[in-house]
Amino acid sequence: MVFAEALPAALTGADFHPVDREQAALGQLLFYDKILSGNKNISCGTCHHPKFGTSDGWSLGVGEGGVGLGTERNAGTGHSRIERRVPRNATGLWNLGAREVHTLMHDGRISSANTYGNSFNTPAEEWLPDGIDSVLAAQAFFPLTSETEMAGGTGENEVSGAVTDRIDNGWPIIAKRVRTIPEYGQKFVDAFDHINAPEEVTVVEIANALAAFQALEFQSIDSPFDQYLAGNETALSGDQKRGLDLFYGKGNCNACHSGSLLSDQKFHAIGVPPFGPGRTRRFDLIARDVGRLGESDRLEDAYKFRTPMLRNVALTAPYGHNGAYNTLEDMIRQHLEPAAMFAAWTPAKAKLPEVAWLQNTDLLIWQDRSEMARQARVFAPTGPRLTDSEIAQLVAFMNALTGTSLDTPVFGVPERVPSGLAVD
Template structure:
């Protein structure tokens, strides 16, 4: 069947494969010694193939508020295409908030938010990579056979069957997160089910979709195993969401990718100098390695802490211990996953909690974490005003022992770079932006089958 469309068929190329291989050999021969450390080009073949009908269905679901407990927030609210597939905030405002992006507010009266989302909303670029095996800042979802269902996840053995890939598994967790999309106890049947057991809520959401004829028709057309409404399961919804995100936000056409393919004119002089620093003196590639520019490992960087933290039930204070919260290994304390870097210039603010609003600030933090931590101010964080949560926002700074533990865990040693060298690295990071990153493929639908409002475009 010719239903599946490979990304290579959608990307215009001006060189044949033979020429690209030849040009790449020329590049390696002409490049400086550190060229051996450069990754191979990232190509569409590195990503999961997508059925266009499933991607189109996933687009509708991604922008539809029907998948939230109170029918008032969609996936797009915190992952908006006009904000680099993120939300422009350090810590997001989820269920109960109003508006989009940096202008989003915390709601009013009984509908106001009860907690900031503890971590920064990451961009959705290249999450369909075949080699990607771990997702979330703390890696709490990974490809593994821990529970004999293909994944190690917060749902453990209760994870639904039939998920196509890692991204599909990820897609169902925000739906059942209280402060993201599910809502608070006693507000709706989804939130009520979650407080019995996480997996009790997913059939409720699937049932909502089954009762919308337009969705049933789309599912029947997109999936051979679905013939009637009752066949639609949460895994099918997750698979469609995954198909859309892969289709819409796979990015392999940055100037850096063209350079790796052999086009030495794809980067300007400053970007080449930044590339040289990135893969040599600045040691960025120690962690941002390989074609995806991530080692998919966890590192303690000492980012300035704030917000409610992602606490465990037995934590006696507001804090975020990062990977240790998943692994229970002391050596993982305050360590967070190395992010991929394609389109990083579009996804500010930066860090697992969005501590820094610019590329320059996050780069300088990596070069001298403790100094940057000392110099950081609260005004740096993009936190919409929430007076009833203000006492919690910076509470961790009052705990001198906790702050000392976070400082002691930092794994990076200072690297002295000049201002010019920092500017060169930033120029290189901008060369990671895809040529078509800001070009709609499916885009934002004008309406969705539920009839609920669709998050609008944001004027930049």
């Protein structure tokens, strides 16, 4: 039985940044509009779609150049086909507008910090412009510059060519594309008090609108767990309540999945098995992902990844920074027995779209004995021993984190967008 003081406070609307509804409505259109991508063929919503829990249903996404939506998406054909997989799993977007959120991305490379004098520590460093409303808005800048996500390959379009020269050079191109569409130009004038004419719109307003939409649309605070925290003793089933007791008791899950957001926003090495292209650094010669070390340059951060928040986690499979596990049960067992699960892992545990020209390199990292040994040296210690029935109860509790009003979003997916491009 969990003592009441071990439980977090219930999340309420007061825990979130205030959002301008008109800016959020504009952000909805931008979120689903492919005009923001270099080749005008992919939107934010393509890889973060509500049909897939604001993710895409794959371990590693089929990004720029792919065709289709979610698990129906394929790698494309001809010159425009994908050149490599997106190196990390597409995370869910739930509750990123909360005031407590200060660090984003699997490696934490975007955070609220005045490192460069502009309130945020990001890959753009001092080139990130002023006027950004939140860390969620700061994050919105970077899929636009990613070759595999939205920018496209070097030489394919003016955006990808510009960001190859310097990361901030592509943003004015995207902003001009958007503001010169008359419908968008007027909407920006209407939504932002400081914008008096469309030509004043910059990528800052685009990012702030995108963040406003995500903060409002993907706020989820009415799950059975949230209802239980708010005082409804009958909101959880018997197995869900037993799972809650394990989560905050014997399982010690709340050591990292702590607070009202169910994340300490810190970084931990739990030994998730590697595969795919890895998020390599400029000087990496192998397809590895060193996690937080890639951002901090501190050896003690090697292979550590950010603790995810858990609202609606049952909807966002696969799990782990690279989606190594397609079930909550396997992901829980990875936490409990890191070394054993690492050794027993096979690609069948993940959910990876077939791409014939990439299959031979997906598991190349496993042939590098030195790299595999480095990863094994930083495994988290073995967790508490739980029975199969106790693990099933934890899974039941994970399902109790699913919101009850997800079928009635504030905005939903628009039927059309001002660019006239197709909506996924």
